[in-house]
Amino acid sequence: MLATLRRIVQEVNSARDLTSALDIIVQRVRGAMGTEVCSVYLLDPDSTRYVLMATEGLNKGAVGVVSLGTNEGLIGYVGAREEPVNLEDAASHPRFRYFAETGEERYASFLGVPIIHHRRVMGVLVVQQKERRQFDEGEEAFLVTMSAQLAGVIAHAEATGSIRGLGWGGEVVQDTRFDAVPGAPGVAIGQAVVILPPADLKAVPDKTVTDVEAEMDLFREAVAAVRSDMQALSVKLSPQLRPEELALFDVYQMMLDDAALGNEVREVINRGQWAQGALRDVVTAHVTRFELMDDPYLRERASDVKDLGRRILAYLQEAGRQERVFPDQTILVSEELSPVMLGEVPKEKLVGLVSVLGSGSSHVAILARAMGVPTVMGALDLPYTRMDGLELIVDGNHGEVYCNPSAELRRQYNELIHEERELVQGLEQLRDVPCVTPDGHRMPLLVNTGLLADVARSLDRGAEGVGLYRTEVPFMIQDRFPSEKEQQATYREQLEAFHPLPVTMRTLDIGGDKALTYFPIKEDNPFLGWRGIRVTLDHPEIFLVQTRAMLKASQGLNNLRIMLPMISSPFEVEEAQHLIHRAYSEVLDEGVDVPMPPVGVMIEVPAAVYQARELIQLVDFLSVGTNDLTQYLLAVDRNNPRVADLYHSMHPAVLQALTLVAAACREAGKPMSVCGEMAGDPAAAVLLMAMGCDVLSMNATNLPRVKWLLRQITLSDAKALLDEVVELDNPHLVQATLHLALRNMGLGKVLSQAR
Template sequence: MLNTLRKIVQEVNSAKDLKAALAIIVQRVRTAMGSQVCSVYLLDPESNRFVLMATEGLNKKAIGKVSMAPNEGLVGLVGSREEPLNLEHASEHPRYRYFAETGEERYASFLGAPIIHHRRVMGVLVIQQKERRQFDEGEEAFLVTMSAQLAGVIAHAEATGSIRGLGKQGKGIQETRFVGVPGAPGAAIGKAVVVLPPADLEVVPDKQVDNVEAELALFNDALEAVRQDIRALSAKLATQLRPEERALFDVYLMMLDDAALGTEVQLVIRTGQWAQGALRQVVNEHIKRFELMDDAYLRERASDVKDLGRRLLAYLQHARQQTLVYQDNTILVSEELTPAMLGEVPEGKLVGLVSVQGSGNSHVAILARAMGIPTVMGVVDLPYSKVDGIDLIVDGYHGEVFTNPSAILRAQYAEVVEEERQLTQGLDALRELPCETLDGQRMPLWVNTGLLADVARAQQRGAEGVGLYRTEVPFMSRERFPSEKEQLAIYREQLQAFHPLPVTMRTLDIGGDKALPYFPIKESNPFLGWRGIRVTLDHPEIFLVQTRAMLKASEGLDNLRILLPMISGTHELEEALHLIHRAWGEVRDEGTDVPLPPVGLMVEVPAAVYQIRELARQVDFISVGSNDLTQYLLAVDRNNPRVADLYDFLHPAVLQALRIVVDGAHAEGKPVSICGEMAGDPAAAVLLLAMGFDSLSMNATNLPKVKWLLRQVTMEKARELLAQLMTIDNPQVIHSSLHLALRNLGLGRVINPASALGAAL
């Protein structure tokens, strides 16, 4: 049966349109189940009726004509109850409805299963037979499995039709909405330009060669050609990006370096493998390593390696990239967008980005935020290869893409685009002003950093310090653990760049499924495994070297703060503090006179929430990691598109946990900051202010908006709003109540110019 299922799904996947897909389904399922009838009814959202769209066994003239409301007939019953229905004699059931044009009176037994995709009932799959009999458990299970497998295929075929402006029955329709993940805020209206991958590494076979030197020469030529391409693309973007942001292209060049991809491929070629096969082997190994990582930012590096692999392969195959025509208001669409693709669009023509894969942590999303290009990632249901040349709207606030937008929707989004332009101009004036409420409450705004590219952006937007410096990023760009001297140089650069403002350095946060290439860790449940402080306490040599480098780097600057990740109890904290004191003693014995910096811990694990007072007593400050804390409290991987809508930092459980942390830390006289997506959300920042957080740390892009909003409210109003929302038990209601309250104060559309569109869409 598994084999049959696989074959049917493959065949349906290759169908040219929805009609062909449904015809294959009814033919193959009827044959596989040995039934006399197989039919598919699809729910038409406009009429809210289940329409017969394909059949084998009933009268084909009834296709498109016979339909039932959810409260009519057996098909309506299966669809409305969202569960299978197995009847020995269908006509005896009280919900049975007879349609003379189908000729179904000859068939007694009935088995129907709902077709459901992402919670949406799409239709019903039915088989019927003349003999009176109950279908057995195996037959019912097969049909249920078949309908579950086909739901995504039918959704894809439907989407392909809707992109051409056609509904299920070929009727003309207006816009169709596809949902993804917000990548970079903003809205854009334009025409889709689809970028297909230039070469496919997956299909490269192994091949032994005799002339190894010739293969090495071929590969080295390709390597140099791709280096030149990357340099040219970086130069092309020079007028749109600051040098620090163009440093992302230096990461590409570093990956191509002789000490990285280049050397590894050459080693494999020397074993007698041809250049293409060696490239495939090395690139796939790197991709696997990155994709297994827990840190979403680092996991997204897999797409960069893929892009480099494709570019190298294209040169090895002497295949040039497709020639694309970039019009004004280009919206770039691809299965997996890469930074290099952005560089190929002429300056001034790129207004939006859409990627079928990836998340808000991908390199391309980081670049898009820096360049101010509205972006939607992870639009998994979009048949991207079919949208070339079609009108699109990209909503980077809600993570939505609209194909064939109507004149009304275009006009609404045109207003949003204009409001954004005016808002950006207004926010620039805030840089030198303090973040202070109308009644004088100060709220320091700090930034999260990891790349040198973040430094200038943070300073340009008026950051008052670094709330989180991710030290694992420099560890990732090496083939071994960086030495104490190498780490010292990296940390000194960061501390000097922000001096005299404080820089909070998180100790190495690896482990679980965020393994370094030279320190692999394999576990069956990595999210709950060996990660963060658990790894570095088990390897004190790594922890001590890093702490010593941090302390030495801070000599004469005294703006270092040390932050410990993934603390789940007092025993871990005590061990870590003992090692920090030991490193401090060693550094001073060596003649480096530095004071012991403030040491804090991250509240990311729910256990830390409920031990907050005991933990706070032993440290100088507390920092909440809102992304991980939300993820662990709700048991939701926020980068998984299937459950991404369940990830919500305004969930009542998250808000209650945050209050416990703030109150507990303050009871021990310790300041509390918060970093992550929640801190950078202007509306959520109002609630964090009311809770009593002492500072917020965020992506530099969001800092001006958060500052603007907090300067428009009073502490009293913020507390009043928080008290009202803490009584609500539904996260969606909390969101809508918060935005409504801010809109009533005249602040809603400035937080998110597209927020008013939510109800209309």
């Protein structure tokens, strides 16, 4: 059965359009099951009727003519039940409806299964036979499996037609939406420029050569050309990015080194394979190894290797570079966007990015946020190869892409862009005023940083310090652990830039979706594995070097705060405190005069929530990382577009957890901060303030919005809103109720772009 399924799916995948795909389905399924009839009915979303779109066995003239309402006939019955219907005598069923056009009166047995994609019933797949009998369990299982396999194929074919403005019935379609994962905030309207791989490694044939040296020369020249391209792109991007961001290109340069891909390719060439075939073999082997890895960061390296292999192949094939003309409003679209692709578009023309694969933590997303380019990642259902030249709307706030937009949708998004510009300009005047509510409650607003490029943007928006400095970023862009002196210099820059304001440095937080190429962590479930404080406690040499570097960097500034990630028990805090005090003694012994900085704990896992009272007794402050806490409480990977709609920081469980942490801090008389994305949502910030949160830390872009809203609402009103929504049991209802209340208070202008 499995081999038959694969053959049918592969054949359907290669169909040129939806009509061809459906014809293949009915022909092959009828043959595989040995039935007399196989038909596909698709649900027209506009008319909400099931239309006969393909059949083998019924009257072909009925295709496109016969249709049923969602509550009509056995087809409507299958769709409504969303499960198989297996009948020995279909005509005797009360829901049976006869259509003379189909000629189906001759067929007694009926087996129908729904075609469902992402919870949406797309249609019904039916087989029928003349003899009266019930289809057996094996036949039913085969058809259910076939339906599940074909749902995505049909959805893709349907999407391919709709992006061109035509539905499968030939009607005009507009505002086709594809859901993805937010990569970088903002909205863009522009023209799609699809970047396809410059060469197809899979298409390279084997070829034996006798002149090995000539092939070696060809390979060396191709590598040199690609290396030159990398350097040129790095120089081109240098005005836009900081050196540590540009270091991402060093990863590509290292892969081109003799010790990496080069030697392996030459070994294969020496065995008599031509350069193109040798390159194909080596790159394919590396890509396969990377793609089989469980770690998301390492899996993403497979796309880097593929990208480099294709570029080298392009030169080997003497394809060279084609001059591409980029429109003024370019939205770059690719299956796997790479940092190099960003550099190919003139900065002033790039307005948006769309990647079919990848997550919000990929290199491209990091660079896009640094460059301020609206981005969506993980648009899995996007038929990207057919989109070149089409008008797109990219909504990086909500992770949505619209193609073939109507005049009305375009107008709405243009208004959003215009409002955003006006809002940003209007909020600039708040930069130097404190965040104080009308009834006198003070709420310090800090920023989350990781790159030096964040500093100027943060200070321009009135940040009162750093609530989260991600120290892993300098580690991730190197090919080895940075030395104590290198770390000290990096930390010193951050501390000086914000002095005398506080800078909270999180100790190295790797694992999960953040890995180091030179320190790979291979696990079946990295998010529940060796990450955060667990790694650094197991490697005290890493922890001690980093702590010493932080302490030395703070000499004479005294604005350092240290924060411990992924804490799940008081024992881990005690171990970490022991190492911090040891590092502190070593620094003092070296003659460096610094005070002991405040130490805090990140609340990111449910265990820490329920031990908040014990944890706060051991440290100076608690800081809630709502991104991971929401993910762990709801068991939802926020980078997975298949379940992204289940991830919601206003889920009642999240609000209750935050209330517990706030109460623990209040009892101990110590501060609680929130440094997850929730803090940067103006509406959520109102709830956090009402709970008793003392400090909010967020993306610099969102700081002026949060400040404006908190300066307009009293603490007493915020507490009344919290009391109202805390009783609700649905996160979407919580958000809708909160937004409605704020809009009724005349405070809605900063909510339009909020997640």
